[in-house]
Amino acid sequence: MGTRTGPSARTASGRLPRRLSPLALILALAASAPAARAQAPAPVVYRVSFPEPQHRYAQVEAVFAGVGAAPLEIRMSRASPGRYALHEFARHVFDVHAVDGRGRALAIERPNPHQWNVSGHDGMVRFGYRVYGDTVDGTFLAVDTTHAHMNMPATLVWARGMESRPVRIAFERPAGTAWRIATQLRPTGDPLTFTAANLQYLMDSPTEFSDFTLRTLTVWLPEGRAVPAARREATIRLALHHGGSEREADALIADIARVAREAGAVFGEFPDYDVGHFTFVADYLPYASGDGMEHRNSAVLTSSAALGDGVQRASLLGTIAHEFFHGWNTERIRPRSLEPFDFEDANMSGELWLAEGVTSYYESLLMHRAGLASLEDTAAEFGRTVDAVIRSPGRRFRSAVDMSRLAPFVDAARWVDRTNWENLYISYYTWGAALGLALDLSLRDRSGGRITLDDFMRLMWRRYGRPAPLVEGLVAVPYTLRGARDCLADVSGDPAFADAFFDRFVEGRDVADYEGLLGRAGLVLRRRSPGRTWLGDVAFAAGRRGVRLSGPAPLGSPIHRTGLDQDDEIVGLDGVVMRSAGDVDGVLRRRKPGDTIPVVFERRGGRVSGSLALEEDPALEVVPAERAGGALTGAQRAFRDAWLGEKGVGSLFP
Numbered sequence: 001m002g003t004r005t006g007p008s009a010r011t012a013s014g015r016l017p018r019r020l021s022p023l024a025l026i027l028a029l030a031a032s033a034p035a036a037r038a039q040a041p042a043p044v045v046y047r048v049s050f051p052e053p054q055h056r057y058a059q060v061e062a063v064f065a066g067v068g069a070a071p072l073e074i075r076m077s078r079a080s081p082g083r084y085a086l087h088e089f090a091r092h093v094f095d096v097h098a099v100d101g102r103g104r105a106l107a108i109e110r111p112n113p114h115q116w117n118v119s120g121h122d123g124m125v126r127f128g129y130r131v132y133g134d135t136v137d138g139t140f141l142a143v144d145t146t147h148a149h150m151n152m153p154a155t156l157v158w159a160r161g162m163e164s165r166p167v168r169i170a171f172e173r174p175a176g177t178a179w180r181i182a183t184q185l186r187p188t189g190d191p192l193t194f195t196a197a198n199l200q201y202l203m204d205s206p207t208e209f210s211d212f213t214l215r216t217l218t219v220w221l222p223e224g225r226a227v228p229a230a231r232r233e234a235t236i237r238l239a240l241h242h243g244g245s246e247r248e249a250d251a252l253i254a255d256i257a258r259v260a261r262e263a264g265a266v267f268g269e270f271p272d273y274d275v276g277h278f279t280f281v282a283d284y285l286p287y288a289s290g291d292g293m294e295h296r297n298s299a300v301l302t303s304s305a306a307l308g309d310g311v312q313r314a315s316l317l318g319t320i321a322h323e324f325f326h327g328w329n330t331e332r333i334r335p336r337s338l339e340p341f342d343f344e345d346a347n348m349s350g351e352l353w354l355a356e357g358v359t360s361y362y363e364s365l366l367m368h369r370a371g372l373a374s375l376e377d378t379a380a381e382f383g384r385t386v387d388a389v390i391r392s393p394g395r396r397f398r399s400a401v402d403m404s405r406l407a408p409f410v411d412a413a414r415w416v417d418r419t420n421w422e423n424l425y426i427s428y429y430t431w432g433a434a435l436g437l438a439l440d441l442s443l444r445d446r447s448g449g450r451i452t453l454d455d456f457m458r459l460m461w462r463r464y465g466r467p468a469p470l471v472e473g474l475v476a477v478p479y480t481l482r483g484a485r486d487c488l489a490d491v492s493g494d495p496a497f498a499d500a501f502f503d504r505f506v507e508g509r510d511v512a513d514y515e516g517l518l519g520r521a522g523l524v525l526r527r528r529s530p531g532r533t534w535l536g537d538v539a540f541a542a543g544r545r546g547v548r549l550s551g552p553a554p555l556g557s558p559i560h561r562t563g564l565d566q567d568d569e570i571v572g573l574d575g576v577v578m579r580s581a582g583d584v585d586g587v588l589r590r591r592k593p594g595d596t597i598p599v600v601f602e603r604r605g606g607r608v609s610g611s612l613a614l615e616e617d618p619a620l621e622v623v624p625a626e627r628a629g630g631a632l633t634g635a636q637r638a639f640r641d642a643w644l645g646e647k648g649v650g651s652l653f654p
């Protein structure tokens with residue numbers, strides 16, 4: 001932080017202040033964009049080529065024209081839209097040079113690790129560099145002989161003060177390839193040249209350059225709703241870079257259509273995609289990392305799993321459902337805390353439980369409604385979610401809003417020091433999904449099924465998501481936590497209910513009555529391993545003298561109460577010498593919950609004796625009542641069908 005210039009200095013250099021109100025931001029961008037057509041600013045022009053794709057780098061030239069007298073401050077981003085941790089993309093940039101409009105070499109200063117200051121130019125700066133990248137995911141750059149998979153913040157520099165300028169970007173094929181482009185960037189007459197309205201839109205536009213398989217399909221929602229025909233259809237493109245077959249591509253786009261139809265049915269209409277369609281860029285390659293990343297009109301899907309793998313395919317589809325739902329929730333129903341996206345620092349957001357977590361809840365719902373997940377699998381997923389929130393120690397310290405604000409530390413962030421997240425953190429995906437479940441069931445329960453979470457999402461959509469953007473790449477009306485609370489008050493017709501829900505479960509640290517709520521749908525929340533003897537959810541590894549705790553001891557567990565923690569080694573348990581994790585299990589199998597047994601352990605070179613009060617494993621699961629030896633009542637069946645049943649009825653294809 002110390003090396004960064006202060007906000008006033010940045011404003012003076014022409015960069016938009018980061019925390020303008022949305023209206024002020026729009027006015028600032030609008031003033032410097034089309035309004036001043038008479039002397040429209042010169043676009044920023046990029047040329048991206050791959051002279052040696054086998055060596056995993058891109059060659060980039062960025063041309064900035066109409067540059068003022070002050071040094072041009074050229075930056076690599078530190079964050080990528082949709083990813084909440086800092087990633088310091090400048091570390092992959094090398095072979096940097098700059099010339100002016102007459103080709104004269106320019107001096108480059110390095111005021112901080114992310115920036116190149118260029119001065120002495122004639123009003124034009126041509127900035128050239130190479131950038132290494134070998135990570136296939138939703139954040140980084142990957143170049144090899146099969147593709148260039150470009151996340152723009154990891155690939156392109158930009159210049160302070162030129163954030164609102166239009167952009168033109170041309171890609172050059174590596175010699176001997178017939179690669180094509182898949183992107184949400186606007187096409188031009190040249191199939192390898194694209195435009196973006198401004199930096200926000202450019203950086204939000206991941207681009208796949210390869211010999212991908214393309215499928216295009218239009219999905220329709222049923223008629224009979226008060227929605228214009230254009231809003232009832234969505235054109236979806238799938239650019240698939242994988243080692244699988246054409247038949248797998250056909251099957252995937254068909255399943256995408258099912259999921260998309262169910263997602264559309266939640267809102268009653270599709271977003272008005274800026275470029276007329278939504279693009280999935282899917283790289284299912286053995287050398288890809290598992291990821292899904294949402295953008296305004298596209299999503300990146302990466303995985304080392306193949307479509308031919310039946311088990312993994314369901315999780316690939318779950319990611320597709322999640323990212324497509326983001327087209328409404330997060331990309332358009334967007335928290336003010338993420339708007340505009342900050343390329344110089346982390347955006348901290350207290351609303352990720354709603355933006356990400358509720359999206360994860362809908363991921364489960366859409367998969368079931370689309371017929372792609374069984375009731376048992378869906379119930380099991382709800383069980384894992386509810387179990388994590390009810391039992392995780394992190395709830396003692398932080399609310400779902402607080403957990404959301406930790407995203408810059410946990411969202412694909414990497415550290416070299418140890419952390420205690422096991423005790424201090426609950427994923428906002430998990431907690432938010434649990435809140436979505438609780439809110440949906442509560443609304444249905446208290447209204448006799450008349451009002452649901454879908455109604456809440458629709459109201460959020462009408463207020464925040466649907467208004468057309470005044471500046472491309474930015475939402476017109478981002479929401480706040482207060483706005484979401486007000487939406488719940490309005491949709492439920494009961495401000496006291498909304499206040500209680502937000503105060504207790506969202507901003508507070510209580511958990512809803514999941515047993516009662518799930519029971520309305522004939523789902524049973526119960527102990528997963530009744531009678532099983534337990535000392536805590538601890539990971540053990542072989543130690544030097546005994547069995548080592550390889551992670552923090554879970555707060556509140558028997559082993560934590562006894563005083564053991566990470567790296568302590570159990571050498572004796574219940575009078576038995578401990579050499580492996582299996583030895584611990586052996587003792588637990590012989591003992592009952594409620595028993596107290598002696599333990600001897602080594603801690604930082606000293607030997608400690610204590611006693612361990614064993615308990616019953618508190619882990620929870622959710623199962624359908626009819627699988628738990630019970631019977632489903634008519635009311636439970638009706639509740640369940642209204643909740644989990646298909647909604648997107650009607651023809652798939654025009």
Ligand SMILES: [Zn+2]
Pocket residue numbers: 294322326355356359
């Ligand atoms: Zn997400």
